[in-house]
Amino acid sequence: MKTLKIILIVFLFTCLTELKSDEKNDNLKNKILKNIRCLVCQGQSVYDSESDFAFSIKLIVDNKINDGSSEDQIYKFLRDKYGNWIIYDPKLNKNTYILWILPLLIFLLGGAIMYKKLSIK
């Protein structure tokens, strides 16, 4: 009876771990799909789209996660195939540096104006 109890506990624990791992993969998959642009749709991510293209990308991402690929590796694969445009979150390069630096400049400029105004008062 005791052995049976132990076997049951081990079995339940294994099931629970498997469920947790599936949930983790699903979360990662959704996170990645929401960050991929559907190239044949108007302003939709692959996650939101039901197009043929989105269907294929969803399958590819699913397979890559199951094969043990990391998030960055999946983005790199897609970037190699379709260019930077497919990722919503662009990497810093010579085409996107204004995009990254401009908010910082505006923040610094705003800060400087506020500092000046406050110090005058």
Added chain:
Amino acid sequence: MKNKLSLIILFIFLIFCFIVFYKGLNNSNIYTPKITNKKNIPTFKAKDFHLNIDITSEKVFEENIYYIVNIWASWCIPCRKEHSLLMELSKNQSVKLIGLNYRDNLKNAKKFINELGNPYSQILIDTDGTLGVEFGAYGVPETFLINKNKKIIEKFVGPINQEIVKKIKLIIK
């Protein structure tokens, strides 16, 4: 003086915004990935359309010639339009055409080939579209030109036309 300077800065900023948006109006809103550097053909395993056996990419592209990979489907209307041009290209001895049957019903695809002719030396089946993604395609029809070093040198999105056929013939001659 200070107000005047602010007005000038604001004016320059507005002019800058106007130029950026005006230039943006002329850009095409259809995104086509550019082939900036020649990419290697992907390595894959796919099912043969006629024999229904697995075949590897090494076997498909084993000869030292140019290859044209054409993604098609029987449900795709522009594919019908470009088919006669593919038939014309298939007569050329220095190139082999490989068809990629994209997310199609096998029965309809066979009917399509029987009706319009078979320009392909080999047809591969891509039931879920993942093989198309390996090539960097996102729809049908799409055509890729592969050189003797097994690199993708040209990519044509949409149906090919006489101009594209001329361009391909110029490269492969």
